[in-house]
Amino acid sequence: MAATGNLEIPGYYYDSAKRKYFRIEDSRTAPVGAAWSAQNVKRRALEEKEQAERQERMRREALTVKRARALQAPLLGGLLMREAGVTGRGGDAVPIGETMGKVFAGGLRAKGGVNLWPPAGSAAMSSMWVGGGDERRGLGVAYAVFNERLLASSYIPRDTKECINFSYAAQTYPNISFQPRHRWYWAESVVTSVKFHEPSLRLLVARHYKSGGPVTIEQLIPPSDATPAWMVDSDPSGIDVQMAELRGDSANTIYAMEPAPASSPLTCIAGTDRGLIQLRDGELTCLTPPGPRRGGYPAGRRLHQPPPRRSRHHHADPDILPWQRDVLSVAFFHHHHNNNINPASSSSSSLLSSSTGAGHPDLLLAGTRSGHVCLLDLRTPPAAWTAARNTFPHASSAAHVRPVGAWGVLVAGPRSSMALYDVRWLGRGRAGAGSASSAGGGRCWPTLPVVEFPAYRNAAHLQIGLDLLPPETGYGAGLVAAAHDDRTVGLYSLGDGARVDGGDVDGLEASAVVRCLMWQTLPGEKHPGLFVGDGQWIRKYSFWA
Template structure:
């Protein structure tokens, strides 16, 4: 607080005391309390205040050009002038996204959200499941003028009963939908060319457990062994077109590969009731994703927080492994070295594999706590493995469902939550949302967000017409 001004006295801030203003003729040379110096100081202070006010008023009079008022155009301009706008695509997508139609799934019940969703490559056919025991197929079309999505009235909705469906994914390699259930003794199924399947209502044969091939380091396993009475499938990850396998399947006993022609093969050692500590390290695989730009290297993880970097060309005992603080529900490869991991206890983090402490899976104590490169705050998932989750590499946007029925968008570049008026307003009254998929339609510059809300497939995207 400035000291009060006393008429006829000068306050020295360095000596912290008042001096009586003295005539310049009698005051010492260059004395701060001389009358001339006091007058000069007051004049300079008034000039400084006037200049500051003038600058403040001039700044208000300068109006930004109209192009700077538009977020997308202003970011383009800043990027062209040399500024690093890394989150331009993500911020623009989250800010401008709107609802672009909905497609009925064919289920009449409105007491819960869709459990599973798979879209064909051209996003014209959707395979859905509401209760995990029934599958329905739906065709939809896009209006060329408004780009809105709606149900195709010329098609029919087909259905099939199938118990305990745990995961469905579309395979670009087979041009069909892969379906895996809790009991692998009768699955996975493959629907070749979903559009054709809907018209013919023809389901391909299933793979029986008797057709499972054993790896070179696996002992013979009998079909009716007590350890093989139940073999649960959790997750299926379609392989790339350059891969020899069709898909990788995460189970409660380890990792299994689906090969052509429709055969199963153990990748990791089988874990049973009396398995060693080595085999139990590969149990309960809930998430799998191939490394970016690699068709043989992949990441997998599950419970309790076991993370593995696998290579189909090497034996599992030589794979790198580490442990995370919580169980893993989702894994997405962001780049050659960065991995996005979501799990229980509100865990959403990005790990840089170049700085993580690994150890071989064959080590007696292989798991070391890994420190994330970036923690993303705000994610809410305490105890669910099946919440909706997806990541778009082009925009760097993460779409994640929360356990309270809400959905949020995040940026993988800085970990912040992206404000989105439309997405932030979503609040399902039927519990958490399980189906979220980001995929671009043919001709789109931005991805579309497909979400299973209630018994419908809702579509969100940036409206290019505005």
């Protein structure tokens, strides 16, 4: 028999070790144990035939074997696979954390909702904040912006099963009114964001004017004993309202706002049509120098209106730095390890949305309309920031940025693009690169995603909901709640980017594209719940146990 790749000559045997042909010899005359003896050649032929038949039988049987339904359940299946030593991606054992994260996501159940809108008319919710509220009574609170000019608030009462239940609340708290409260703004006002600053116990409301003019951030300061379990009215009794305006032509539109952590001297930061602004000690000022106003950007331009056409690499105007235009998203970066990293810049021109946690008070993330993600270090002067060293491109406008762990940044936007990046790759130049970047003195290696989310669906929306349940909360590698442009909401694992079973969340079909999502743990609850802004309702989903 000839080996594969060699000519098979009748009556001859090819020895692959000696790399030569031998005439097949009768077993009685061949040397003892000779491979070319007739008996050994026949035996090997039979063994090869049996091996081929066995392989074919195994292939056919593999097509008929079905995965046990028990293994598809996150809890039972995950634990069984771990006990059996079944490996996951990369050959590693299935991590118990991933199993628990999927169990949590699959166990989310609908727990009712809060209707914040007056009985008549229709509403579109554009911003939402849900908080702990009254810890002593166990009441949560919710604030939401409707139709860009109504600020509504309501308590979130729950029964013993953690379901939102106003009938139960009326009997348990007879002295509390559970009717939603409303605060209307002028017809020319556009209210874009409502947030709560935990260190100062103040509600922050960002707004601008349709016809241009100063952008404004209001601070609603309640009585000392009431915060944040208090409601807003058109004429709130006992609530002090402090207004801070950014005078001049520095900015005309606020796209997003984010409260600062307790260790920061700032109250909040916000993204505008001409860069970042800051609220410090009641005064609203520019955090970054605003760039020149570009043609085609009228005052008060809405978020959904497209920007003027630019070149493929967004280098149409080399004199305009990234952080000097529309900033779509901002966040304080959760970085606690290497203080020698120089995160100091952004890249083209747009700051539109914001998000923050208990992050580093001097490190900021900013996502721009042009698709650049910027890491800004407030310990260095803005003149030292360079786009080449401290920015990296995303596949679309960076409508959301979220810090993940010590080095990760989650970025999402239109074109169904959501990815997790590692900022340790920032600022590593490429030797021998061609032309230098006009904004930063040399090109850099592209920062490639660490994890991508192929099931994410958002073709064209900038105002669309997204929130992150970080890994440090203990639910696996972390969960991302992201709204889709088909009016649904999906849950994704930060570990591999796959969409996971979201329980009742997967069955949600909202009245319009969901623009508000938030993870929050209310008083008395052991697990965080997902709050979804659907029309005039804030719906709650939490773990069934």
